[in-house]
């Protein structure tokens with residue numbers, strides 16, 4: 627079942643001059659870590675705000691757990707860590723979580739205390755529970771924010787830039803926590819500009835630009851390079867390397883590996899046979915990938931070019947009239 631479903635969702639500001647979302651359709655399945663990516667101003671926060679009932683869409687519809695987002699009950703099983711949050715600095719981490727637990731409807735003090743203890747331990751903030759938030763570092767603030775997002779034991783968790791300002795060790799801990807939550811069957815919707823991180827945790831991503839989807843799919847599919855392989859072997863025999871270079875589409879050749887594009891799997895096997903016949907030892911054959919960041923930049927540039935082409939076309943058509 628799709629936990630999040632948006633159907634032709636649009637949001638215009640300034641009487642239609644700004645199209646923050648433009649006919650956006652997407653869905654997120656249960657138990658996935660889903661990344662929403664896009665350059666500044668692409669419409670990511672607008673999308674999350676509509677799902678959380680903080681903004682009304684201009685047109686289209688959206689559902690959480692198959693319940694229209696206009697109804698508060700759509701958010702009963704939702705946790706949220708906003709971007710640039712402002713927690714009350716005069717409270718301790720523990721007091722803030724007690725406050726959040728009561729806001730989310732918990733009444734039993736014993737249960738609240740036990741739940742908060744396990745959450746604070748989970749995000750490694752137990753020792754700091756009595757210290758005022760104003761003394762927390764950025765990373766501690768984000769860890770407390772995560773505990774707050776998990777307070778109602780939600781099934782769906784929205785995290786807007788959860789690792790913002792967190793050091794590499796803290797980021798790794800947050801990543802591990804997200805994977806742990808996924809193992810427990812939770813669904814996570816992540817907004818992040820840190821593409822290496824998104825690549826490391828997300829199952830699926832959607833890249834949006836100017837309110838429209840430009841690319842979507844599983845991370846593994848988006849980063850795969852079509853029919854490109856790197857063969858690691860002892861190419862000490864210069865004749866062998868030359869022969870491979872002459873016959874095949876070689877992108878890079880070194881004494882320890884070659885990178886090449888093959889026309890088919892049988893051609894790949896043909897090359898492997900050739901290397902083996904020469905007596906060279908093969909250490910590994912690895913399909914080549916590009917980073918999600920490369921794929922992101924490519925998609926946004928292509929989208930920009932399409933826009934530019936359309937503008938030029940419109941201008942030429944206007945001139946011709």
Ligand SMILES: Nc1ncnc2c1ncn2[C@@H]1O[C@H](COP(=O)(O)OP(=O)(O)OP(=O)(O)O)[C@@H](O)[C@H]1O
Pocket residue numbers: 639640644645646664665666667668669670671672673
């Ligand atoms: N309340 C508003 N009034 C007018 N325009 C708005 C409003 N909120 C957002 N916008 C515009 O809508 C567009 C999308 O903004 P949004 O904040 O959703 O982008 P974003 O993808 O979250 O960007 P960032 O990566 O910088 O957080 C931008 O052009 C923004 O200026």
Ligand SMILES: [Mg+2]
Pocket residue numbers: 670671672709
């Ligand atoms: Mg934003």
